[in-house]
Amino acid sequence: MRDFVSVRNLGVRYGSGRILDGVGLDIAEGEFVVLLGPSGCGKSTLLNAIAGLIETDDGEVVIAGHDVTFEEPSKRGIAMVFQSYALYPRMTVAQNLSFGLRVARRPRVEIEAAVSKAASLLHLTELLGRRPSELSGGQRQRVAIGRALVRSVPVFLFDEPLSNLDAKLRNELRVEIKKLHQQLGSTIIYVTHDQVEAMTLADRIAVMKNGVIQQFDTPEEIYRRPVNRFVAEFIGSPTMNFIDGVVEISDGNVGLRVGDHRFALEPATLGSTPDDGAPATLALRPEAVHVSRSPGAAREAAQVTVTEPMGPETIVWSDWAGNSLSSRISDSSDIQPGGEVFLDFDLSSASLFDRADGRRL
Numbered sequence: 001m002r003d004f005v006s007v008r009n010l011g012v013r014y015g016s017g018r019i020l021d022g023v024g025l026d027i028a029e030g031e032f033v034v035l036l037g038p039s040g041c042g043k044s045t046l047l048n049a050i051a052g053l054i055e056t057d058d059g060e061v062v063i064a065g066h067d068v069t070f071e072e073p074s075k076r077g078i079a080m081v082f083q084s085y086a087l088y089p090r091m092t093v094a095q096n097l098s099f100g101l102r103v104a105r106r107p108r109v110e111i112e113a114a115v116s117k118a119a120s121l122l123h124l125t126e127l128l129g130r131r132p133s134e135l136s137g138g139q140r141q142r143v144a145i146g147r148a149l150v151r152s153v154p155v156f157l158f159d160e161p162l163s164n165l166d167a168k169l170r171n172e173l174r175v176e177i178k179k180l181h182q183q184l185g186s187t188i189i190y191v192t193h194d195q196v197e198a199m200t201l202a203d204r205i206a207v208m209k210n211g212v213i214q215q216f217d218t219p220e221e222i223y224r225r226p227v228n229r230f231v232a233e234f235i236g237s238p239t240m241n242f243i244d245g246v247v248e249i250s251d252g253n254v255g256l257r258v259g260d261h262r263f264a265l266e267p268a269t270l271g272s273t274p275d276d277g278a279p280a281t282l283a284l285r286p287e288a289v290h291v292s293r294s295p296g297a298a299r300e301a302a303q304v305t306v307t308e309p310m311g312p313e314t315i316v317w318s319d320w321a322g323n324s325l326s327s328r329i330s331d332s333s334d335i336q337p338g339g340e341v342f343l344d345f346d347l348s349s350a351s352l353f354d355r356a357d358g359r360r361l
Contacts, residue, residue: 003026003027003028003029004027004028004029004030004031004063004064004154004155004187005025005026005027005050005061005062005063005155005187005189006025006026006027006061006062006063007023007024007025007026007046007049007050007059007060007061007062008024008059008060008061008062009022009023009024009058009059009060010022010023010024010046010049010056010058010059010060010061011023011056011057011058011059012042012045012049012054012055012056012057012211013057018211019042019045019211020042020045020046020049020056020211021210021211021212022058022059022212023042023046023059023211023212023213024213025046025206025213025216027187027189028187029154029187030185030186030187031187031188031203031204032178032181032187032188032190032201032202032203033188033189033190033202033203033204033205033206034189034190034191034192034197034198034201034202034204034205034206035047035189035190035191035192035206035208036192036193036195036198036205036206036207036208036234037193037207037208037209037234038193038209038234039193041208041209041210041211042208042210042211042212043191043193043208044159044160044191045211046208047157047159047189047191048159049061050063050078050157050189051073051076051078051080051157052068052071052072052073052076052078053073056069063076063077063078063154063155064077064154076155077153077154077155078153078155078156078157079148079149079151079153079155079156079157080148080156080157080158080159081144081145081147081148081156081157081158081159081161082144082159082161083159083160083161083163083164084164085132085140085141085143085144085164086144087132087140087143087144087147088132089131089132089133090131091131091132092128092129092130092131093119093124093127093128093129093130093131093132093135093143094115094119094128094129096132096143096147097114097115097118097119097124097128097143097146097147097150098111098112098114098115098150099147100147100150100151101114101115101150101151111150114150114152115128115146115150117149117150118146118149118150119146121146121149121180121183121184122142122143122145122146122149122176122180123142123176124139124142124143124146127139136169137164137165137166137169138165138169138172138173141161141162141164141165141169141173142173142176144161145161145177145180149180149184153186154186154187155186155187155188155189156186156187156188156189157188157189157190158177158188158189158190158191159191160191160192160193161173161177161190162174162192162194162197163192163193163194170194170197174197174200174201177190177201178200178201181201190202195234195235195236195237196237198219199219199223199235202218202219203218204216204217204218204219205217205218205219205222207222207230207231207234207235209230214227214228214230214231215227215228215231222235223235223236223285224349225351225360226240226283226351226360227359227360228353228357228358228359228360229242229281229283229353229358230358232283232351232353236285236286238286238315238326240283240284240285240286240351241283241284241285241286241289241323241325241326242281242282242283242323243256243258243263243281243282243283243284243321243323243325244258244279244280244281244282244355245257245258245263245279245280245281245282246277246278246279246280247274247275247276247277247278247279247280248262248276248277249273249276254267254270254273254274256280256282256352258282258321259321261300261321263282263345263347263350264347265282265347265350265352266347266348266350269347269348269349269350269351269352270352270361271360271361272361274352274354274361278354278355279354279355279356280352280353280354280355280361281352281353281354281355282350282351282352283350283351283352283353284325284345284346284347284349284350284351285349286315286326286327286328287327287328288345288346288347288348288349288350289325289326289327289343289344289345289346290327290343290344290345290346291316291318291327291329291335291341291342291343292341292342292343292344293334293335293341293342294342295342296342296344298344299342299343299344300320300321300342300343300345301320301340301341301342301343302318302319302320302325302340302341302342302343303318303319303338303339303340303341304316304317304318304335304336304337304338304339304340304341305317305318305319305324305337306337307332307335307336307337309332312330313328313329313330314328314329314330314331314332314335315327315328316328316329316332316335316341318341318343320343325343327343
């Protein structure tokens with residue numbers, strides 16, 4: 001697939017502060033890309049720069065092969081859905097959906113066809129005669145999405161569209177947005193701070209920090225092979241387990257010494273051979289820390305500190321060698337805080353980070 005939206009060396013400054021710093025991003029036609037990161041990381045600024053709602057100081061934005069860096073938003077071939085519904089309260093759903101087309105003086109037949117199609121896709125057909133005050137929060141957000149859809153543009157930009165909804169409605173609309181993308185095949189750029197939204201919706205995720213993209217890859221690759229400790233900490237709930245130690249190389253075999261315990265690291269988990277004696281951090285997902293009730297030759301004793309029942313699974317927190325570690329288990333009926341468990345560490349999916357700068361080793 002060809003690159004359809006390209007952001008090249010983009011920079012945005014506010015006063016003396018740099019909000020975006022040399023951002024580069026290539027998005028394929030029909031791809032669903034999520035910009036993910038904590039508040040203040042620059043993800044909404046990047047979306048607004050692509051939309052043309054803010055001026056950029058450096059770089060360029062290319063959409064469908066055309067440099068639109070200095071084009072007005074209306075000429076960029078984009079439609080945007082904001083966090084706020086921003087519906088006209090005195091207009092019906094049908095009038096809200098058709099407003100942009102009516103302002104553009106599109107033919108009546110074209111407007112009616114576009115509204116009918118959008119309403120059908122978003123399950124709004126039975127609500128076309130209602131006003132926003134008669135709708136639920138989820139229905140209002142569907143109308144806001146529909147108002148963008150009627151424009152039939154190649155690129156849709158979503159700026160945290162589900163953040164004002166409760167958990168149940170977020171889950172429902174998340175599924176609807178994914179279905180919508182599959183039906184339309186349009187290019188979507190979606191901003192969120194919610195990692196669940198990012199992991200479930202995206203073809204690829206751009207994880208941002210301080211105006212810089214830290215990693216741009218598939219959800220699976222970001223989850224399994226984070227490029228640095230920031231990404232490892234931000235993705236996953238609970239976050240990865242981090243165990244500090246010192247690299248120990250013996251007969252060419254790389255390990256991490258943690259007190260009296262030595263973790264033997266598999267070559268596949270290492271990008272390069274770290275220096276012997278270098279301080280490093282081992283990172284393991286909760287599913288890689290297995291809990292047993294009985295001791296074994298390769299098992300380490302730990303004390304349970306907290307259990308978090310979550311329906312089909314339980315998160316068990318335990319203290320091992322001064323480290324608080326989380327594990328996912330399906331049956332916790334006989335595990336109680338204060339009790340003893342025995343841990344196995346699955347190192348096949350482990351990550352190793354430099355303790356000084358957090359980069360993946």
